Amino acid sequence: MAESKDEILSPDNSEDNLKFRDPLISGLDASDGEMESLSLDASARSEPSVSRSSSLMGNLSRYDDCVDEETQDLFVVVDDPEKHTSTLEAYVTFRITTKTTRSEFDDSQFQVRRRYNDFLWLRQKLEEAYPTHLVPPLPEKHSLRRLDRFSPEFLKVRQQALQKFLTRLSNHPVLSFDKNFQVFLTAKAWEFQAHKKHGTGILSRMSDSIHNISASYMMKNRSPEFTLIYEYVQNFAEKFGVIDRISQRIVKEQTDYVLELCEWGPIYTLWSNSEDQLTTPLLAMSRAVDICSQALKETIETTEDNFSQPLKEYILYTDAIKAVLRRRDAIQMEYESTIDELNKKKDEREHVKISDQTYSIGAFLGKDPEDVKQQKQDKLEQQIEELTKKMEDLNDRTVCADTDLRVDMERWHKNKQKDVKELFIEAADRQILYYERCLKAWEDAIRAIQAKEVSHDTLESQGTENSPNKASSSEERGDTMEESSSTSEAHEGATNSEPSV
Amino acid sequence: MADDDSIPKYSPEGLSHDSVEEDPFENARKADKKNLLQWMEIAVAEPEKRVVTSMKVQDTFIVYLVETRITDKNIKYNGDGTSSLWRRYSEFELLQNYLSITYPYVVVPPLPEKKASYIWQNSPTDKFDAEFIERRRAALEIFMLRVAAHPILSQDRIFIGFMQQEDGWKESVYLTDFQSKAESRLKALSASFRLQNPDRQYDELKNYCTELESNISNLLKIRARMADKLYGIHKIHGNYGRVFNEWSGIEKEMAEPLQSASHYMNVFAQSVDGILEEEEQYADQLKEYLAFADSLRSVCRKYECLQYDVERAEDNLSYKKSQKEMLEQGKTGGTFSLSGMKTKLFGSDTPEQRDQKLKQLDEQIKHTEEEVQSTSQELQNFIDASMRDIDRFKRQKVKDLKEIFTNYAVMQIKQCKKGIAIWTSAKDCYTKM
Numbered sequence: 001m002a003e004s005k006d007e008i009l010s011p012d013n014s015e016d017n018l019k020f021r022d023p024l025i026s027g028l029d030a031s032d033g034e035m036e037s038l039s040l041d042a043s044a045r046s047e048p049s050v051s052r053s054s055s056l057m058g059n060l061s062r063y064d065d066c067v068d069e070e071t072q073d074l075f076v077v078v079d080d081p082e083k084h085t086s087t088l089e090a091y092v093t094f095r096i097t098t099k100t101t102r103s104e105f106d107d108s109q110f111q112v113r114r115r116y117n118d119f120l121w122l123r124q125k126l127e128e129a130y131p132t133h134l135v136p137p138l139p140e141k142h143s144l145r146r147l148d149r150f151s152p153e154f155l156k157v158r159q160q161a162l163q164k165f166l167t168r169l170s171n172h173p174v175l176s177f178d179k180n181f182q183v184f185l186t187a188k189a190w191e192f193q194a195h196k197k198h199g200t201g202i203l204s205r206m207s208d209s210i211h212n213i214s215a216s217y218m219m220k221n222r223s224p225e226f227t228l229i230y231e232y233v234q235n236f237a238e239k240f241g242v243i244d245r246i247s248q249r250i251v252k253e254q255t256d257y258v259l260e261l262c263e264w265g266p267i268y269t270l271w272s273n274s275e276d277q278l279t280t281p282l283l284a285m286s287r288a289v290d291i292c293s294q295a296l297k298e299t300i301e302t303t304e305d306n307f308s309q310p311l312k313e314y315i316l317y318t319d320a321i322k323a324v325l326r327r328r329d330a331i332q333m334e335y336e337s338t339i340d341e342l343n344k345k346k347d348e349r350e351h352v353k354i355s356d357q358t359y360s361i362g363a364f365l366g367k368d369p370e371d372v373k374q375q376k377q378d379k380l381e382q383q384i385e386e387l388t389k390k391m392e393d394l395n396d397r398t399v400c401a402d403t404d405l406r407v408d409m410e411r412w413h414k415n416k417q418k419d420v421k422e423l424f425i426e427a428a429d430r431q432i433l434y435y436e437r438c439l440k441a442w443e444d445a446i447r448a449i450q451a452k453e454v455s456h457d458t459l460e461s462q463g464t465e466n467s468p469n470k471a472s473s474s475e476e477r478g479d480t481m482e483e484s485s486s487t488s489e490a491h492e493g494a495t496n497s498e499p500s501v
Numbered sequence: 502m503a504d505d506d507s508i509p510k511y512s513p514e515g516l517s518h519d520s521v522e523e524d525p526f527e528n529a530r531k532a533d534k535k536n537l538l539q540w541m542e543i544a545v546a547e548p549e550k551r552v553v554t555s556m557k558v559q560d561t562f563i564v565y566l567v568e569t570r571i572t573d574k575n576i577k578y579n580g581d582g583t584s585s586l587w588r589r590y591s592e593f594e595l596l597q598n599y600l601s602i603t604y605p606y607v608v609v610p611p612l613p614e615k616k617a618s619y620i621w622q623n624s625p626t627d628k629f630d631a632e633f634i635e636r637r638r639a640a641l642e643i644f645m646l647r648v649a650a651h652p653i654l655s656q657d658r659i660f661i662g663f664m665q666q667e668d669g670w671k672e673s674v675y676l677t678d679f680q681s682k683a684e685s686r687l688k689a690l691s692a693s694f695r696l697q698n699p700d701r702q703y704d705e706l707k708n709y710c711t712e713l714e715s716n717i718s719n720l721l722k723i724r725a726r727m728a729d730k731l732y733g734i735h736k737i738h739g740n741y742g743r744v745f746n747e748w749s750g751i752e753k754e755m756a757e758p759l760q761s762a763s764h765y766m767n768v769f770a771q772s773v774d775g776i777l778e779e780e781e782q783y784a785d786q787l788k789e790y791l792a793f794a795d796s797l798r799s800v801c802r803k804y805e806c807l808q809y810d811v812e813r814a815e816d817n818l819s820y821k822k823s824q825k826e827m828l829e830q831g832k833t834g835g836t837f838s839l840s841g842m843k844t845k846l847f848g849s850d851t852p853e854q855r856d857q858k859l860k861q862l863d864e865q866i867k868h869t870e871e872e873v874q875s876t877s878q879e880l881q882n883f884i885d886a887s888m889r890d891i892d893r894f895k896r897q898k899v900k901d902l903k904e905i906f907t908n909y910a911v912m913q914i915k916q917c918k919k920g921i922a923i924w925t926s927a928k929d930c931y932t933k934m
Contacts, residue, residue: 257730428928439917
């Protein structure tokens with residue numbers, strides 16, 4: 001029995017030959033193994049009719065996955081969020097513009113509008129159809145920070161996330177050819193609605209049931225390769241979670257700091273109200289502080305949009321990976337249990353072969369023992385045949401699933417490296433920009449402080465009533481009397497000579 | 502205004518071979534030097550801890566080395582032209598107190614605060630902490646330089662003795678009996694309330710003091726809170742350092758860049774300590790002007806006391822004059838008076854008695870007139886002198902604050918550049934991922 005098991009598993013076995021199909025499904029290049037990073041040439045695609053998105057086109061290189069330049073033949077752009085209000089609800093749609101040279105598409109250009117729920121539908125369909133492939137995540141339905149889902153900031157962030165989603169899809173060698181994806185990109189509104197309702201899709205046998213989850217734990221023969229992937233993903237998600245939390249804490253401290261700055265700056269302005277010869281320096285200080293606090297405010301907002309959101313999305317991505325791992329495990333589980341069953345049946349067959357059916361139930365019922373034996377043997381043969389087929393099928397699926405995941409993980413790692421690099425470079429740039437703005441503000445302040453003070457004489461000539469001996473700028477009491485009595489009008493003088501306060 | 506006969510010897514080592522006893526201060530005055538810093542260097546250095554046991558009680562305190570050195574070759578002196586002795590904070594206080602009382606028309610430079618206030622939470626409050634002592638030393642030096650730069654205060658013998666008279670300086674201070682010239686708080690308070698004709702300038706100056714104090718203390722208060730937040734921001738970045746390090750453990754190609762980046766996150770976190778230490782300087786400079794406001798207010802208070810004296814003398818005079826008038830006219834002064842009663846009961850004065858009284862009143866009037874004159878003169882002198890010094894103070898203040906603000910801006914620029922450098926290095930690490 002042991003050897004038959006080995007026979008089954010070894011490819012050289014002639015009797016129960018398992019056919020190993022090429023795991024690479026048709027449609028993929030042989031060059032799929034070598035990924036070169038693509039820097040999209042914006043000029044090739046920009047057109048006047050989509051001028052609004054041309055800048056985004058230029059930025060597409062930010063979101064692109066690693067794709068072979070020569071094979072890139074599907075480009076998708078998300079932009080132009082618009083709010084719609086119907087009787088039942090208010091929602092936002094985005095414009096999806098597609099350009100392609102693929103023959104599967106009827107045309108080379110398409111433009112449609114889709115809403116977030118449409119994306120949800122698409123993702124669900126893809127997960128059902130390709131349970132063993134890594135489907136990119138979508139941003140969460142609601143943001144905890146931005147409560148107004150129609151605010152321009154929220155929409156901008158969502159648009160970027162949706163763009164990333166579609167770009168990753170279009171660069172995926174398998175997912176990009178999905179029919180639902182094509183419909184999503186091309187169908188007009190009514191077509192699309194009908195398709196959504198009607199579309200049966202391939203009902204996935206691999207739903208993420210408890211069965212699947214438990215499969216991972218009961219796995220006996222899981223290749224260490226996948227355990228490693230699981231552990232890596234687990235650790236990675238944890239690290240990103242920590243980074244996200246750290247970032248939130250920093251933002252909180254920065255927000256508090258900004259509040260203090262907003263209180264601090266005005267004190268200099270108030271102080272300038274008491275001084276006549278220090279007005280310019282004091283106002284310069286106040287202005288510099290204001291500029292710094294403004295710069296920090298903007299840094300905080302940008303951090304939320306361009307750092308926290310992508311971080312969270314990557315954590316969602318790891319959830320998707322874990323789901324694929326689970327499904328893969330489930331397939332392997334089923335494959336293994338099928339093998340067990342098959343072996344059992346084969347054992348039974350051997351057993352029946354040498355058995356004596358004289359005392360079987362069939363004989364008891366009056367049948368010829370030989371016939372009973374034959375019947376049983378036939379039945380077993382049939383079962384064995386079915387199980388063998390099932391086992392082959394599952395073996396295929398296991399191998400496919402393994403390869404799909406392996407290939408996707410390789411791509412994911414490359415993309416992750418690129419994405420992470422860009423994410424942190426941008427974060428560093430943000431800090432540098434903040435410091436540069438503050439630097440300039442203080443340099444300007446020094447210039448203003450050191451500049452020749454708008455002369456006391458000018459102030460004198462502006463205000464007249466209060467002191468009669470204004471004209472004499474001697475060093476007597478009269479001088480100081482002017483100073484102290486002109487503090488009240490210095491304020492007006494200040495506003496006259498300092499237009500931008 | 503100080504009168505001190507004991508001229509301290511410049512060279513403590515004893516008489517030099519020069520037969521002529523040179524007093525460099527006298528020589529400097531003859532050479533038309535306006536203040537000490539024009540020909541002398543002064544420093545407060547080297548704080549040291551001293552422990553003194555007296556009557557079984559141990560007293561620990563810090564002493565500072567006060568050093569001087571003559572830098573102008575044209576001023577003749579005996580010895581090597583240097584001096585140095587140890588002074589503790591309480592002696593500085595005594596000096597400052599003496600100067601404030603002896604020269605009430607001068608805006609006397611203030612001392613650093615006795616106890617730290619408006620400090621950022623991690624700043625040292627312990628008076629034996631090295632940072633605190635260093636900051637105090639710097640502030641004491643500034644105090645000495647300001648006094649030495651003052652045309653009037655720098656000539657004071659007690660001040661000179663503070664720098665050069667090792668033994669018996671305290672006694673010589675008390676010998677001046679300066680405390681008797683101090684105005685009681687109560688008098689000052691009542692003076693400010695009861696003035697009939699106050700000079701508006703001083704009222705305005707008092708208002709200015711209040712505003713200045715309020716503005717500066719608000720600045721300091723919020724600055725301390727800002728320091729807390731800035732500290733938090735930087736230190737939390739240190740956590741990035743830790744997690745980058747851990748993360749590098751599960752990566753292959755990204756491992757090295759992550760570790761380098763981790764290092765820069767730690768650098769960023771640690772940089773805050775230097776930043777906040779520098780910013781304490783700014784706080785100290787503002788605190789000095791906060792204390793200056795109080796000094797300025799003292800001058801105003803002295804004015805009010807003097808004005809009060811004048812008004813009282815004038816009131817006295819007019820009262821006495823009206824008394825004389827009534828006596829001359831034989832009236833018994835108003836509807837009800839003691840003399841009126843007396844007249845009714847015992848009969849009016851005899852001509853001799855009346856003459857006596859008139860003579861007395863005349864004397865008193867003459868006396869009071871002299872008083873009015875002297876207090877008015879004193880008041881006028883005070884106003885002249887104080888206004889001159891207040892003017893000097895104002896000009897100094899403008900210069901100082903411009904410099905203080907400029908220094909703060911320079912500090913900020915330095916910090917920004919440092920931040921840019923650190924984040925650029927981190928960015929370099931990221932580009933290698």
